[in-house]
Amino acid sequence: MKKIVLFFTVFSLVFLFTSCDLTTLLGEEQDLGNLEGTIKDAVTNDPISGVEITLHSSHHTETKSSDSNGKYSFSEAPIGSYSISFQKTGYLEADGTVEIKKDETEIYPQILYLSTSYSGDGTYQGRVQDALNGTGIDNVTLKLREGLNNTTGTIINTYNTDSSGNFSFIKSYGYYTLELIKTDYTTTSYNITVVGNNTTTQDLTMTPVLEEGKTRIILTWGENPEDLDSHLVKVKDGTVEYHVYYSAKISSEAELDHDDTSSYGPETITITNLDSDADYYYYILDYTNHGDTTTSDALANSSAKIELYYNGNYTVYNVPSGEATIWKVFKISSGTVIRQDIMTYDEPYPTN
Numbered sequence: 001m002k003k004i005v006l007f008f009t010v011f012s013l014v015f016l017f018t019s020c021d022l023t024t025l026l027g028e029e030q031d032l033g034n035l036e037g038t039i040k041d042a043v044t045n046d047p048i049s050g051v052e053i054t055l056h057s058s059h060h061t062e063t064k065s066s067d068s069n070g071k072y073s074f075s076e077a078p079i080g081s082y083s084i085s086f087q088k089t090g091y092l093e094a095d096g097t098v099e100i101k102k103d104e105t106e107i108y109p110q111i112l113y114l115s116t117s118y119s120g121d122g123t124y125q126g127r128v129q130d131a132l133n134g135t136g137i138d139n140v141t142l143k144l145r146e147g148l149n150n151t152t153g154t155i156i157n158t159y160n161t162d163s164s165g166n167f168s169f170i171k172s173y174g175y176y177t178l179e180l181i182k183t184d185y186t187t188t189s190y191n192i193t194v195v196g197n198n199t200t201t202q203d204l205t206m207t208p209v210l211e212e213g214k215t216r217i218i219l220t221w222g223e224n225p226e227d228l229d230s231h232l233v234k235v236k237d238g239t240v241e242y243h244v245y246y247s248a249k250i251s252s253e254a255e256l257d258h259d260d261t262s263s264y265g266p267e268t269i270t271i272t273n274l275d276s277d278a279d280y281y282y283y284i285l286d287y288t289n290h291g292d293t294t295t296s297d298a299l300a301n302s303s304a305k306i307e308l309y310y311n312g313n314y315t316v317y318n319v320p321s322g323e324a325t326i327w328k329v330f331k332i333s334s335g336t337v338i339r340q341d342i343m344t345y346d347e348p349y350p351t352n
């Protein structure tokens with residue numbers, strides 16, 4: 001009797017596995033997502049074409065090339081965790097990880113790609129600052145790992161900021177992930193490129209842990225352009241209730257901490273109690289170049305990054321490619337975040 005039960009159990013299991021395999025092979029109901037990003041030279045800031053980008057996992061491998069704008073994209077790849085590599089003769093290969101999510105277009109952080117002519121040790125330095133007031137944060141733990149988007153691998157070095165929030169270290173040329181940890185602040189990480197025989201300066205930002213019920217949106221970017229601006233518009237019952245930006249920093253429920261006009265950011269908007277019966281529109285204006293209405297690529301090349309803390313979730317939005325001076329990042333409609341990622345020259349709302 002036991003043998004018969006065992007036989008049927010084994011038979012059922014084999015049948016079950018075979019059915020699963022067939023479903024996979026036939027591609028039925030496979031969840032798909034997209035990935036795009038841009039690659040520019042770590043030293044000259046020029047976009048780099050002809051880079052071979054390979055996505056790899058146990059179930060899917062695909063290679064694409066970057067175009068003349070340094071842009072690459074993968075569409076309808078099976079969702080899941082991938083390794084990603086960037087290869088081109090004359091450049092140091094970059095490796096990292098990426099998660100492709102169902103029905104979403106993941107924007108990979110801009111790659112600052114390094115020519116092999118910049119070998120040797122380089123200095124990476126900057127200041128870690130508070131996203132709310134821009135002051136330096138002392139005694140931040142900086143954990144350095146090799147590769148891009150690597151927040152779980154082996155820590156190769158640990159550093160601390162000084163009493164003014166400054167840090168500086170020397171490493172062999174290459175690509176690293178720097179994780180920032182400090183009590184009462186939210187842990188965050190950055191992809192960095194160390195350029196041999198050069199000094200790279202980049203300020204980094206941390207945000208204090210949010211009080212319950214508050215929503216926070218943080219804009220940071222690279223050295224260029226000098227002035228990006230965050231805009232938040234609340235619309236209720238078809239009427240603009242407020243528009244928070246550099247010349248109207250405080251409204252009934254939202255506040256912009258300050259207007260950064262000298263590279264890097266941060267600019268932070270905090271909403272005290274988000275109204276779930278309203279629509280909120282969040283966008284970035286490239287103030288430095290907003291007079292250019294046809295051929296502006298500075299915003300796309302700014303490495304701008306938006307961090308959204310909302311309803312217990314943390315989401316990062318990296319600037320897409322495309323000529324534009326406005327980046328419509330997302331809207332929050334009836335309490336739900338809807339990613340927009342629209343690059344345009346047309347400001348969605350009047351500035352008065």
Ligand SMILES: [Ca+2]
Nearest residue numbers: 228229259260
């Ligand atoms: Ca600004």
